[in-house]
Amino acid sequence: MDRLQKEALVAEMKGVFEEASVVVVAEYSGLTVAELTGLRTKMREAGATFKVTKNRLTRLALDGTDYGSLSDKLKGPVGIAYSSDPVAAPKVASEFAKANEKFVVIGGAMGTTELDVDGVKSLASLPSLDELRGKLVGLLQAPATKVAGVVQAPAGQLARVLSAKANRVRCRSHYFSLLQTARFT
Template sequence: MDRAAKKELVTTLSEVFDKTSLVVVGHYSGLKVSEITDLRRQMRAAGAGFKVSKNRLTKLALHGTKFEAIGDLLKGPTAIAYSDDPVAAAKVAVEYAKKNDKFVLKGGVMGGTTLDVEGVKALATLPSLDELRGRLLGMIQTPASRIASVLQAPGGQLARVLSAYATKDEAQAA
């Protein structure tokens, strides 16, 4: 890799770190290219990114960002997963690490807070941003449907009472 390509990679990684909210670091020693490609595909499907780069270049890109704390984790064959959604990259990384023992989580950073392996695993158990939006929308819609049924109930009861009086009057008249 020549100097210009290295500089471009550092610039690209710096831009990624500026836009993302979560970075997870993993150790990928022993993974085949097809396995890394599969992990990349899973990350992309979840709206996350996955990058294998030289540790020194990644540390240069981390300099001056809120993720600078993960620089200590960059030893050996490491890869980074990142996402705008604070849960997506962690979910995919934890699930992949469960299935493949050659991919080992080292830690991460979310919004300036350093996470150990257990912190990343705890983050992965949280619902994603889309799941939370769906739940919130469901909670908002539920009271509205309850209000509508409560408002309709007195009208229905009033109609039944009037109908009962009408049939009672008809029965007395006959």
């Protein structure tokens, strides 16, 4: 890699760190290419990204961002997972670490807040933004459904009362017609 390529990579990574909501650092020593590809695929499906970069270049990119505290975690064969959703990258990284003992989550950060391994696991246990949005929509729709039910209930009761009255009138008219036919016969 020549100097211009390194500078371009540092600038790209700096942009990534400025836009990411969360960054997770994990050691991947001993994983096969197929396993790393599977991890990247899972990350992409969740809206996150996993990258293996040179630690020195990543430290340069971290300098001056909210994630500068992660520089000391970049030792040995480590990769970074990041996402704009604060739950996506930690969730996929934690699930992958459970399935592969060669993949170890070292820590991470959410903005200026540094996270240890337990912090990353706690973040991973939270529902994602899409799940929270679904719950919120459900909560917002529930009162509307209840209001519609309450509004429709009196109309339904009125319809039942009118139907019962109509049935009584029909029964009475049928009764009177029977009486009149009985008188004339």
